[in-house]
Amino acid sequence: MILSALLTSVGINLGLCFLFFTLYSILRKLPGNITVYAPRLVAEGKLHQEDHFNLAQLLPTSSWVKKAWEASEDELISKSGLDAFIFMRIFIFSLRVFSIGGIVGIFILLPINYMGSQLSDDSDFQNKSLESFSISNVDNGSNRLWIHFCAAYVFTGIVCYLLYYEYGYISSKRIACFFSSEPLPHQFTILVRSIPVPPGSTCNETVEQFFKEYHPSTYLSHSVIRRSSKLQSLINDAEKLYKKLATIKDKIETSQRQWCDGCLGLFGHKVDRLDLYERRLQDIEDDLRMEQSSLSGKEVPAAFVSFNSRFGAAIALNIQEGINPTEWITERAPEPHDVHWPFFTETFIKRWIGKLVAIVVCVALTILFLIPVAIVQGLANLEQLELWFPFLKSILTMAVVSQVITGYLPSLILHLFLSAVPPVMIMLSSLQGYISWSRIQKSACSKVLWFTIWNIFFANVLSGSAFYRVNVFLEPKQIPTILAEAVPAQASFFIAYVVTGWTNVASELFQLLRFICNLKGRICSGNRDDDFEAPSFPYHSEIPGILFFVLLGITYFFLAPLILPFLLVYFCLGYIVYRNQLLNVYVPKYDTGGEFWAKVHNCTIFSLMLMHIIAIGIFGLKKLPLASGFILPLPFLTLLFNDYCRKRFFPLFHGFPAECLVKRDRQDQNEGHMSEFYDKLTRAYDDPAMMPKNYTGGRNNSPTSPLLQPCPDV
């Protein structure tokens, strides 16, 4: 890619960003868009739909930037939870790392690269290949490479220091949050799977007997889990019908309520829609009651068991319960409204198989995904494209078209294909039999991350450099050399990829899809957003995307430092936009307590190791074997650092220590309104689907009460 193609891409993306930002600044103030741009505030009742409109609203303003900037960290935590805080810390961490890296890269490494003459690219500045700015341009055996060598050491040191600092800071916040939290049901509860129910007994009795026997002083209550997915879908149907009914009752006049009961509502007898819906609702309710009564027997050998203290729950969680380790398997309970299990597996062996199946499908998907990657790489190679489609030759030779195709299109296509991955991974993770939406999302996050790294980084790098060799990983000795040849060659592609990331951030702000849906809803059905639902933040798709940029920044830091300013812009934009979105748009549905940070840490360590491996190869290729040898200790030191961090911080994210638990329990006892809480606790994990429902009668269970709210769909 030449410089001008990159500039084209920058131009297109800058234009799009500017457009989105301007549109956002205007549209967010217009009446009717409030459920698109501040649904959270509406849901919390802090903002109301206003109908008046004045011309001043059409002027773009940037007050939202100031508001997003000014919110403090504690405000963010209290409003959006620890997960949102962790998410923003990724941006802060990246900004710190790449500011320092950027200064070193742009002011020290870039000039050295440019001064080299290895590539002997004599074209004028505009047509210069981007490779002139990369390490490939430094002369072989040049002593200047020792500066790159030092930069690798210094940069690794800085990243490790910042990682250590962040891990420590985040764990202290986690502990602080724990101390300041109200007593929450999931802190007192564990999930028990694989309960061995003896013949002639019920799961209910078995659980009660077991915990009364072995945890007599701490056991409080339990709720056996029941397979209620059919019931759940009936309830969903009923609720939809009920809402329709309410709308009809309120707003539509009797004349409009007539409806034909035949095909498409056009033929057949005329009936009153109100009557029709009410009859249907009645039917569903009957089904519901029947299903509920039959379900009471359909127990799954798994239960939520609650204890009278956090420490009591932690004891039961940490000690192996039964003699057979594959029975009475305990894990932390999710928050009650986070419980969601399309494919909950209650036995050890089923879960194990589910995990294996998920791994196999993941591998298959990874291989299938090579097809779009190959297409993208075809676009980046114009000659290839001309060979495939000779009739396009005349168009492709036009300068603008070729610049758009090589500069912008490939990364756009990749971004689009990638957006299909998170839902698939969510489905795969839910197959693994997790009990809660948050754990499904956490597991999907890892899957999406490694999928991205493998399919975007490695597949592009290895296919782009002419020889597409997956089996390079069977010859570990060759890896550094092959990566050192291939990775710098793809620098320009990844710079363009980062630039496309800008538009992604801007479109996150603009929320195109939700905007269009909202517009369509208002114009067509005239509905006034009474039944809108504020979205929750898709950590599983956002975190991997950002971590992939971190990986790009770290690996290309000393290969092609030109990428760093573009990355810095991305992280600055992201910092403001995501802060705004977390405060105004997304409602936190659950909180993992910062468990996502372990993934950030691991990914950063992986990126550092990748950088070291490439450095070993590069110095070898550049005929500086001494530097290549001296880099060798660096990956080992990084691994040692990682091992230390794992031991120093990781246990804190897995549970809470006795010190915290006991202190917090005492606080509760001293405050002394625990008996009310215990009352709530014993009912917290009852399946909402099993509660009596009454839509047609007078009493209506409000569908927004968190305990009764249907679980979010995948």
Place this chain on the structure above:
Amino acid sequence: MILSALLTSVGINLGLCFLFFTLYSILRKLPGNITVYAPRLVAEGKLHQEDHFNLAQLLPTSSWVKKAWEASEDELISKSGLDAFIFMRIFIFSLRVFSIGGIVGIFILLPINYMGSQLSDDSDFQNKSLESFSISNVDNGSNRLWIHFCAAYVFTGIVCYLLYYEYGYISSKRIACFFSSEPLPHQFTILVRSIPVPPGSTCNETVEQFFKEYHPSTYLSHSVIRRSSKLQSLINDAEKLYKKLATIKDKIETSQRQWCDGCLGLFGHKVDRLDLYERRLQDIEDDLRMEQSSLSGKEVPAAFVSFNSRFGAAIALNIQEGINPTEWITERAPEPHDVHWPFFTETFIKRWIGKLVAIVVCVALTILFLIPVAIVQGLANLEQLELWFPFLKSILTMAVVSQVITGYLPSLILHLFLSAVPPVMIMLSSLQGYISWSRIQKSACSKVLWFTIWNIFFANVLSGSAFYRVNVFLEPKQIPTILAEAVPAQASFFIAYVVTGWTNVASELFQLLRFICNLKGRICSGNRDDDFEAPSFPYHSEIPGILFFVLLGITYFFLAPLILPFLLVYFCLGYIVYRNQLLNVYVPKYDTGGEFWAKVHNCTIFSLMLMHIIAIGIFGLKKLPLASGFILPLPFLTLLFNDYCRKRFFPLFHGFPAECLVKRDRQDQNEGHMSEFYDKLTRAYDDPAMMPKNYTGGRNNSPTSPLLQPCPDV
């Protein structure tokens, strides 16, 4: 190696075995040898030295075989502990595996191999190379290889089934032992390291405060650990002197007590030895008291903390205690008389560094050990030897010499060099800062095992086959082919190695070294074994040796089944001999509760995987790529099986489940003599070195009382 060389080796070893067995059968009945051949029974007071001698004792008898055979498993467990039981289960498991393997190998695979014509070895039977009996002799591409293919699958299935059965059987025994055991101090106690002592406070206070605060209902007492190695050596000196003094007082007349106080006791003034020793003892005692009083302040930030129930101890053990996971690190306490720490490290970071150092030294040792391996391989290649030492040519051409040198000498040298490894590994493991002798031994066991596998198996295999390439492990794709070429070629060497194992077992029975020491002691110093100490079983050197034979058997099962009968003889001999030794010779000093079995399991799985990898290579080399491909699922299935076993059984060996702990605690409470036990418990972990000692005064702390006994030296 040709058949006759193997027969020479078999002859020599059979001769030695016969000699040792005969000598044992005679000598064990002779007076004076009782402390060599039944020290355990003497120590337990079941046998006494007898002085009468009659001629019938000189007739070799085999009554000991019957006795060893007849002892039941429960008897073995009650007499020698679960570790001895596990040790004998290795023999039973191996006998089962190789009986089935032997039938398949000798009656199906061996004839097929011999019928092949690949090697076209036309020499007569006696001079036939052993390779004619190995898979190398089967014709390339022959369909008979499918029988080998099936054998690999069937054998893997059988081994896995037996592994599963053994793991289950052993864990049930472990639980049964736990239920039938008396309350033992180490079941109620944990070791806490890295105690953060605040300035101005002592470790003693900190521990008490912490556990009273966070485990108020279960905490009983604690003993802070003190660095007492100097004290310990003073006590050892004092005890030696005290014994000498006692001997002098009892047995030597006053005239003999005169001694010159100058050089070598020959020059200078004459003094009474009794006086001299008494004065020295007095000096040491003074030193002791001073050291004891100064030590009371020298606390190490680590302590044994005891609880009033097993469940209480398990709670404290399993839950992270402090906010900083590198502080208040808990681990199970060893038995009180097992406590032994030449290099105890109390902080997390020191221990981490100790581990790293141990790994580095281990790697260095492994590389250094290649020198004796190279010598051994030189011996196996006579031509090489003639080249190095031309003057030996005339001797080396003699048939007997060459057969001894190629058949017997290499394995003897290896066995000798290997015997130096366990003490070194014990030293390395103790550097890692374990608190107890049993854990040092367990860690050394793993080290010795992998050292043996690497240095005896891989180094021999790869150097013997002309190309010595450690870096094969950097090209994983090549591994199967290289191993498939190299491993069958070394079959004869390993058959000879197994045969040398017979002599090892026989010499274990004969106890040559102890016999000579005993003889020397009785002849020279006339001492009558009053102060002999019964040895404890060296699991760390014996288990790896046996597991290495298991590895050889599994890998060579379908390559060169000729090895199996020799292995079966080895395991039969070992079963009887080690049973006899465990019952009569070795005193169990501690019990890990069968934790060694995990190593046996892992090593067997590793051996299976190695067999599969070699099979993939062999079928490739033999031009049967289809079979090579169909073997591929086998290692994956084995890994899955291993993963399942890890989850199903491993947790049981790491601790006991709540179910067992609570039941056992209730039993104790019902039996109701716990208050005495608690009294004992609070004092159980006091450092014996810190107790008041009085050698010169009237009261003497018996040195054989277990609590006061000096810890066994490494």
